[in-house]
Amino acid sequence: MRVNEAPLTEESVGSALRTRRFGSVVYVLGRIDSTNAFAKTLAGRSAPDGTLVVADHQTAGRGRWGRSWASAPGLGLQFSVLLRPVSGRLDTHRLTLTAATSVAQAVGRLGLQSRLRWPNDVTVNSKKIAGVIVETQRNRRGAAFAVIGVGLNVNQRPSDFPQALAGKAGSIRQALGRKTDRPALLADLLLQLERDVHRLETEGPDFALGRWIRRNALLGKPVVLLTAAGEARGVVRGFHSDGALILAGEDGRLRRFSDAEVTEVSDAAGH
Ligand code: BTN
Secondary structure: OOOOOOOOOHHHHHHHOOOOOOOOOEEEEOOEOOHHHHHHHHHHOOOOOOOEEEEOOEOOEEOHHHOEEOOOOOOOEEEEEEEOOOOOOOOHHHHHHHHHHHHHHHHHOOOOOOEEEOOOEEEEOOEEEEEEEEEEEEOOOOOEEEEEEEEEOOOOOHHHOOHHHOOOEOOHHHHHOOOOOHHHHHHHHHHHHHHHHHHHHHHOOHHHHHHHHOOEOOOOOEEEEEEOOEEEEEEEEEEOOOOOEEEEEOOOOEEEEOOOEEEEOOOOOOO
């Protein structure tokens, strides 16, 4: 198949999309600060459920824990989907696990085996190729909406990443050894995500965790968790049905964490 290397356009994205709900309205932007920020602005202006914002380049892409998301122009996929209204079943954690698994499945169809690092990283050969951030908010009338933001490194070479990400970030191109058609991949990923969000809504919360756990890379691993309250070391013992991570601390006590930055460490004591 010929790989479309041109900048994303409404035409190239619109003609590739096969979704019904995601992409009910589509914005394809050459450059923007953050597709998540823009989707939230649109939500405040009554944008419909399924509104999709795609950008060829973000100048202030947002990651979890206040991190930034780097996106060299024209190489990756950066997009956000607006969900509204959102029920209790679509909480931030479960949507995050669901979306990360959807990315892993779409990447798998390209022939790449990926692993999921709690809660939102998609890795291939231990390098992060994608991240998910879900932001939920209530509008002035109290109705909740959610924005699922996905950043996926597609056609980047190692030199396309900032120095600080050297050795940590990877791309589909690096793993496959060839370029991938971004509109086709976006369409496939959105179809997967649309189906998975629907199943989460209809089948309930276990759907999110079960399929995520099968791909998780952390069970039994020694880790350091960075949380707002400080650092915790131990071994990952499991995951709660709400997506929380269960850590066996160095004193043997089990503690649950609903949000943290995880780093794997090399020995069982977590040092
Ligand atoms: C993370 O790994 O911490 C999450 C990264 C999420 C990045 C995507 S790129 C599209 C969307 N818009 C943003 O500003 N962030 C998300």
